[in-house]
Amino acid sequence: MTQPQHDDQALWPPVEPISAGLRGCCPRCGEGRLFSGFLTVAPRCGTCRLDYSFADAGDGPAVFVILIIGFIVVALALWMEVAINPPLWVHFLMWIPLTLALGLTALRLIKGILITLQYRNKAAEGRLEQPR
Numbered sequence: 041m042t043q044p045q046h047d048d049q050a051l052w053p054p055v056e057p058i059s060a061g062l063r064g065c066c067p068r069c070g071e072g073r074l075f076s077g078f079l080t081v082a083p084r085c086g087t088c089r090l091d092y093s094f095a096d097a098g099d100g101p102a103v104f105v106i107l108i109i110g111f112i113v114v115a116l117a118l119w120m121e122v123a124i125n126p127p128l129w130v131h132f133l134m135w136i137p138l139t140l141a142l143g144l145t146a147l148r149l150i151k152g153i154l155i156t157l158q159y160r161n162k163a164a165e166g167r168l169e170q171p172r
Protein backbone atom coordinates (compact mmCIF):
# COMPACT_ATOMS: atom_id res chain seq x y z
CA MET A 41 0.00 0.00 0.00
CA THR A 42 1.41 3.33 -1.00
CA GLN A 43 1.56 6.39 1.17
CA PRO A 44 -1.38 8.77 0.80
CA GLN A 45 -0.44 11.85 -1.19
CA HIS A 46 -1.51 14.60 1.16
CA ASP A 47 1.49 16.90 1.09
CA ASP A 48 0.17 18.94 -1.82
CA GLN A 49 -2.83 20.69 -0.33
CA ALA A 50 -1.36 24.14 -1.00
CA LEU A 51 -1.96 23.52 -4.70
CA TRP A 52 -5.58 22.44 -4.18
CA PRO A 53 -8.09 24.35 -2.10
CA PRO A 54 -9.83 22.17 0.48
CA VAL A 55 -12.79 20.23 -0.85
CA GLU A 56 -15.88 19.64 1.29
CA PRO A 57 -15.54 15.86 1.81
CA ILE A 58 -19.23 15.03 2.34
CA SER A 59 -20.35 16.87 -0.78
CA ALA A 60 -17.52 15.44 -2.90
CA GLY A 61 -18.26 11.95 -1.58
CA LEU A 62 -21.96 12.20 -2.32
CA ARG A 63 -21.19 13.34 -5.87
CA GLY A 64 -18.55 10.59 -6.28
CA CYS A 65 -15.83 13.13 -6.96
CA CYS A 66 -12.12 13.25 -6.25
CA PRO A 67 -11.31 14.15 -2.61
CA ARG A 68 -8.45 16.48 -3.67
CA CYS A 69 -9.77 18.52 -6.61
CA GLY A 70 -13.50 17.82 -6.24
CA GLU A 71 -13.88 17.51 -10.01
CA GLY A 72 -12.52 14.16 -11.24
CA ARG A 73 -14.54 10.98 -10.90
CA LEU A 74 -13.86 8.74 -7.91
CA PHE A 75 -15.48 5.61 -9.33
CA SER A 76 -14.76 3.83 -12.60
CA GLY A 77 -17.69 1.43 -12.14
CA PHE A 78 -20.68 1.30 -9.84
CA LEU A 79 -18.56 0.61 -6.76
CA THR A 80 -15.09 0.22 -8.32
CA VAL A 81 -12.67 2.97 -7.36
CA ALA A 82 -10.76 4.36 -10.35
CA PRO A 83 -6.96 3.99 -10.32
CA ARG A 84 -6.45 7.79 -10.27
CA CYS A 85 -8.25 11.07 -10.69
CA GLY A 86 -8.71 12.07 -14.32
CA THR A 87 -8.39 15.77 -13.47
CA CYS A 88 -5.64 16.15 -10.85
CA ARG A 89 -4.01 12.69 -11.26
CA LEU A 90 -4.35 11.85 -7.54
CA ASP A 91 -3.45 8.18 -7.04
CA TYR A 92 -6.43 6.48 -5.42
CA SER A 93 -4.42 3.49 -4.18
CA PHE A 94 -4.75 4.88 -0.63
CA ALA A 95 -8.54 4.50 -0.84
CA ASP A 96 -9.73 1.51 1.14
CA ALA A 97 -13.12 1.88 2.76
CA GLY A 98 -13.09 -1.82 3.74
CA ASP A 99 -16.33 -3.02 5.30
CA GLY A 100 -17.32 0.45 6.46
CA PRO A 101 -19.92 1.21 3.77
CA ALA A 102 -21.61 -2.19 4.20
CA VAL A 103 -21.87 -1.72 7.96
CA PHE A 104 -23.50 1.70 7.60
CA VAL A 105 -25.87 0.40 4.92
CA ILE A 106 -26.90 -2.60 7.02
CA LEU A 107 -27.51 -0.48 10.10
CA ILE A 108 -29.25 2.48 8.45
CA ILE A 109 -31.27 0.74 5.72
CA GLY A 110 -32.01 -2.21 8.00
CA PHE A 111 -33.43 0.12 10.63
CA ILE A 112 -35.58 1.98 8.10
CA VAL A 113 -36.96 -1.12 6.36
CA VAL A 114 -37.59 -3.13 9.52
CA ALA A 115 -39.32 -0.17 11.16
CA LEU A 116 -41.54 0.33 8.10
CA ALA A 117 -42.33 -3.39 7.85
CA LEU A 118 -43.24 -3.58 11.55
CA TRP A 119 -45.40 -0.48 11.29
CA MET A 120 -47.18 -1.87 8.22
CA GLU A 121 -47.72 -5.24 9.86
CA VAL A 122 -49.27 -3.68 12.97
CA ALA A 123 -51.27 -0.98 11.19
CA ILE A 124 -52.52 -2.81 8.10
CA ASN A 125 -51.71 -6.50 8.67
CA PRO A 126 -51.24 -7.34 4.98
CA PRO A 127 -50.58 -10.88 3.68
CA LEU A 128 -46.96 -12.03 3.71
CA TRP A 129 -46.49 -11.74 -0.06
CA VAL A 130 -47.17 -8.00 0.18
CA HIS A 131 -44.26 -7.68 2.59
CA PHE A 132 -41.96 -9.56 0.23
CA LEU A 133 -43.16 -7.55 -2.76
CA MET A 134 -42.53 -4.24 -1.00
CA TRP A 135 -39.50 -4.68 1.22
CA ILE A 136 -37.16 -6.78 -0.92
CA PRO A 137 -37.04 -4.34 -3.87
CA LEU A 138 -36.96 -1.35 -1.52
CA THR A 139 -34.08 -2.86 0.45
CA LEU A 140 -32.12 -3.59 -2.74
CA ALA A 141 -32.70 -0.12 -4.20
CA LEU A 142 -31.92 1.77 -0.99
CA GLY A 143 -28.97 -0.47 -0.14
CA LEU A 144 -27.25 -0.17 -3.51
CA THR A 145 -27.83 3.58 -3.67
CA ALA A 146 -26.59 4.14 -0.15
CA LEU A 147 -23.59 1.84 -0.65
CA ARG A 148 -22.14 4.04 -3.39
CA LEU A 149 -22.86 7.28 -1.54
CA ILE A 150 -21.41 6.05 1.74
CA LYS A 151 -18.34 4.56 0.06
CA GLY A 152 -17.68 7.93 -1.60
CA ILE A 153 -18.06 9.77 1.69
CA LEU A 154 -15.80 7.36 3.58
CA ILE A 155 -13.05 7.61 0.94
CA THR A 156 -13.16 11.41 0.84
CA LEU A 157 -13.12 11.51 4.65
CA GLN A 158 -10.21 9.04 4.62
CA TYR A 159 -8.29 11.41 2.35
CA ARG A 160 -9.22 14.50 4.37
CA ASN A 161 -8.28 12.94 7.71
CA LYS A 162 -5.18 11.17 6.36
CA ALA A 163 -6.53 7.85 7.67
CA ALA A 164 -4.43 4.83 6.82
CA GLU A 165 -3.56 1.42 8.18
CA GLY A 166 -1.54 1.48 11.37
CA ARG A 167 2.11 0.62 10.79
CA LEU A 168 5.32 0.56 12.73
CA GLU A 169 7.72 3.33 11.93
CA GLN A 170 10.48 2.15 9.61
CA PRO A 171 13.97 2.29 11.15
CA ARG A 172 16.29 4.62 9.19
Ligand SMILES: [Zn+2]
Binds near residue numbers: 067068069
Ligand atom coordinates in the same frame (compact mmCIF):
# COMPACT_ATOMS: atom_id res chain seq x y z
ZN1 LIG B 1 -8.74 15.04 -8.54
